[in-house]
Amino acid sequence: MHSSSNKNQTWSNLEKHCKEISKKSLIELFNENPNRGSDFSTSFEDLWVDVSKQIVDSKTIQLLSDLAEESKINQFFVDMMAGSPVNLTEKKPALHTALRAPKDSRILVEGKDVVPKITETLEKMEEFSRHIRNGKLLGSTGAPITSVVALGIGGSNLGSSMAHKALSKFAHPEITIKFCSSIDAVDLDQTLDGLNPETTLFLVTSKSFDTRETLLLMENAKKWLEGSIVATGLSKHFVGITSSRDKAINFGFEESMIFDLPDWVGGRFSLSSAAGLVLMISIGPDEFSHLLSGMNRIDNKTVSESLESNGALLLAVIDIWNRSFLDYPTMAVIPYSSQMSYFPQYLQQLMMESLGKNNRNDEHEFGSSVGSVVWGATGTESQHAFFQFLHQGTDVVPCEMLGFSSSYDPSNQDQQNSLFANLLAQSETLAFGSAIEENLVHEKKLEGNRPSTVILAPKLTPFILGQLISLYEHRTVASGVIWGVNPFDQWGVELGKSIAIDIELEIGDASSSKDATTRNSSTEKLLDRFRSFRNI
Ligand code: F6P
Numbered sequence: 402m403h404s405s406s407n408k409n410q411t412w413s414n415l416e417k418h419c420k421e422i423s424k425k426s427l428i429e430l431f432n433e434n435p436n437r438g439s440d441f442s443t444s445f446e447d448l449w450v451d452v453s454k455q456i457v458d459s460k461t462i463q464l465l466s467d468l469a470e471e472s473k474i475n476q477f478f479v480d481m482m483a484g485s486p487v488n489l490t491e492k493k494p495a496l497h498t499a500l501r502a503p504k505d506s507r508i509l510v511e512g513k514d515v516v517p518k519i520t521e522t523l524e525k526m527e528e529f530s531r532h533i534r535n536g537k538l539l540g541s542t543g544a545p546i547t548s549v550v551a552l553g554i555g556g557s558n559l560g561s562s563m564a565h566k567a568l569s570k571f572a573h574p575e576i577t578i579k580f581c582s583s584i585d586a587v588d589l590d591q592t593l594d595g596l597n598p599e600t601t602l603f604l605v606t607s608k609s610f611d612t613r614e615t616l617l618l619m620e621n622a623k624k625w626l627e628g629s630i631v632a633t634g635l636s637k638h639f640v641g642i643t644s645s646r647d648k649a650i651n652f653g654f655e656e657s658m659i660f661d662l663p664d665w666v667g668g669r670f671s672l673s674s675a676a677g678l679v680l681m682i683s684i685g686p687d688e689f690s691h692l693l694s695g696m697n698r699i700d701n702k703t704v705s706e707s708l709e710s711n712g713a714l715l716l717a718v719i720d721i722w723n724r725s726f727l728d729y730p731t732m733a734v735i736p737y738s739s740q741m742s743y744f745p746q747y748l749q750q751l752m753m754e755s756l757g758k759n760n761r762n763d764e765h766e767f768g769s770s771v772g773s774v775v776w777g778a779t780g781t782e783s784q785h786a787f788f789q790f791l792h793q794g795t796d797v798v799p800c801e802m803l804g805f806s807s808s809y810d811p812s813n814q815d816q817q818n819s820l821f822a823n824l825l826a827q828s829e830t831l832a833f834g835s836a837i838e839e840n841l842v843h844e845k846k847l848e849g850n851r852p853s854t855v856i857l858a859p860k861l862t863p864f865i866l867g868q869l870i871s872l873y874e875h876r877t878v879a880s881g882v883i884w885g886v887n888p889f890d891q892w893g894v895e896l897g898k899s900i901a902i903d904i905e906l907e908i909g910d911a912s913s914s915k916d917a918t919t920r921n922s923s924t925e926k927l928l929d930r931f932r933s934f935r936n937i
Contacts, residue, residue: 408768411467418464419726422456426850427832430458445712446698446868449857454832455719455799456727456852465718466708472883474714478704481878484510488667488889489762495889496663497670497874498700501693501867510665522661526678527686529640529660533602534573534685541634544599548577550592551679552618553606555750556668557642558582560870561606561679563747564672564692567740567866570809571684578683584614589621598629604640606676608662610648613902619652642675667889669751670874688863695867703875713872717879719854723799725769725884727852732773733791736803737780737824740861744803745777748873755877755888762885771884777801781823792830792847800853802828803869807860828853904928 408416431437431453441453441462457465481487482498499508499515507514532538536545551561562580565572572578581592593601603622607615619639626638641649641659649659660675672680673693681689703713723729734745756772778786780802791798804824808817834849835841856872858865881888907928 409471411464411471412768415461415464415468415722415726418460419722422458422461423727425456427454427456427852428836428849430456431833434458443710443712443715445706445710445872446695446702447859447865448699448712448868448872449855450712450715451855451857452715452719454828454853454855455722456850457719457722461722462709462715462718465722468721469708469714469718469879469883472885474717474879474882475704477882478875478878482508482700482704484508484515484665488665489887490890490892494665495667495670495878496665497667497673498697500663500666500673501697501700501871503697515663515665518661518663522675526660526675526681530678530681530686530689533576533682538602539637540599540602541630541637542599544597546600546602547575548579548596548601549604549679549682550596550601550622551578551580551604551606552582552615552622553604553642553676554582554612554614555754556671557606557608557612557615557676559743559747559750560669560672561677563741563743564677564680564866564870565683566743567738567861568680568684568688568692568863569740570861571688571863573683573685576682578679580679581618582614584617586621589618589625593622593625598626598638601626602638602640604642604679605649605654606642606662606679608644608666608668608671608676610641610643610645610652613898640678642678669754670889672870684863692863692867692870695864695869696871697867699868699871699875703871713875714879716854716872716876717883720773720876720880721883723852724773725767725771727797728770729797729799729852730770730774731796731798732775733783733787733798733800734775734777734803735780735783735800735824735827736777737820738803738805738861739779741803742779745775748777749775751873752877752880754891754894756881756884756886757893758881758886760886762887765885767884771886772880780820780827784823784827788827791851792834797851800828800831800851802853802855804855804857805859805861805865806857809860824855828855908932 434440437453442449442451477487481495484494484496486492486494488495494510500519502508504516504520506516508516533546538546540546558580565578579592581589605615605619623635626635636653636655636658639654639658641654642662643649644662644664646659646661650656660678662671662674662676666674673696677689703711708714734748736744752775758772761767791800802824804821808814830847831851831853832849834847836849878888
């Protein structure tokens with residue numbers, strides 16, 4: 402039941418302020434304050450976060466800071482990192498930060514320190530990864546494992562596949578790593594093409610161990626192995642990563658081949674857990690520990706800094722400003738790095754599954770839109786695809802550009818410079834348009850005033866990627882808390898999953914079809930057409 406709107410005095414002040422500042426252009430804002438580039442940027446560990454080309458001034462930031470403070474976001478982070486049950490609808494903690502906390506920390510959940518178990522799992526992951534990397538893990542025929550196929554979907558895939566791509570420069574050169582998440586049979590066929598069953602290990606990541614897609618992939622992987630490996634040897638080729646150890650054992654996984662996911666880590670926040678095993682195998686335990694340290698650095702900063710110097714909070718309130726006040730429904734994330742090509746997809750789950758909510762915790766109405774559509778693609782390629790829309794389209798899309806100063810190989814620095822030049826050129830053009838060009842015909846004019854944020858980092862390393870991931874995790878959580886939604890649940894995806902199971906039964910057995918009153922005429926007609934295309 403919804404009662405009155407959540408809007409308070411600060412919210413109303415922001416609405417009023419929004420009407421005033423909307424009359425100004427970014428050119429005017431930059432003219433008013435020649436120091437915007439530094440006044441509206443912050444250094445957050447190794448990340449430089451520049452929001453100076455957002456439509457904000459110091460009053461906006463002050464009011465947004467008040468809003469954040471009223472939501473008690475700082476206390477929320479303290480509680481979250483201390484293991485309180487901040488995931489209200491599921492009544493459990495959201496303790497991803499514990500996974501990268503120093504080993505001598507003490508973090509209590511219902512009176513029990515969770516750190517020893519985290520350390521035990523991490524050490525088991527390290528030993529296992531080293532074994533594979535040194536060619537000592539043998540398959541059932543005695544051949545060393547040289548290929549690892551990660552099966553899993555959503556949070557059990559997007560973080561690790563994104564990070565594996567991002568850190569491919571750090572990957573073990575002789576281990577083939579592949580990911581498969583789709584139940585489209587072509588996907589697994591293509592993934593397995595060229596692999597040798599005797600030297601292939603499947604990592605099945607599923608927190609629940611009952612995700613239909615992942616279980617189907619696992620069954621099909623078994624069939625593929627069975628052609629070459631006797632059934633008794635199959636368990637040597639499967640690792641389970643799950644919160645549901647019993648279910649994995651029922652499926653035939655060996656106890657020692659199961660890595661535990663804590664119940665309190667959400668899939669989309671799980672890269673620093675055993676869900677990161679595939680990444681650890683690829684980049685090695687040492688580099689993986691740098692990733693964790695990068696995350697931990699940002700965790701500590703997020704919980705201790707005030708908004709002006711807190712990159713995560715600053716980005717969160719800018720998201721709220723753009724969505725709930727300036728009313729921009731989408732945001733584009735544009736990494737100027739081909740290694741980061743999966744980052745927008747990863748963020749789609751992180752941000753949209755966390756913030757795509759139409760009910761507040763206190764059941765008040767929102768009184769504004771909440772949660773943005775997140776999309777994007779790598780920099781220079783997208784300039785030749787959708788940037789026309791960003792510059793001259795009738796809708797404004799706030800952009801977030803990610804850049805890195807140094808290339809891996811100093812001899813490629815010229816190209817790195819070129820990437821950054823493109824990033825800056827686009828961000829500048831979005832903001833100021835064609836104002837300095839005179840006598841342009843109208844179709845060549847760019848009005849500008851299109852907001853963007855720039856996040857600049859020194860180099861794409863595990864330590865820096867860890868910082869970026871943690872930054873986005875905390876920014877997402879902070880937006881959720883300030884908006885008053887639970888960023889840790891995803892009830893919206895459940896109904897569709899169960900309907901798919903019913904429909905799949907119907908497809909297999911037409912006689913089990915529900916009549917049109919219990920289903921609907923559209924689904925029934927589409928099922929008919931599906932069968933007739935197949936001549937059944
Ligand atoms: O799509 C919903 C979801 O529950 C995600 O939140 C989760 O990451 C994904 O499915 C996979 O779930 P599991 O790890 O339990 O297989």
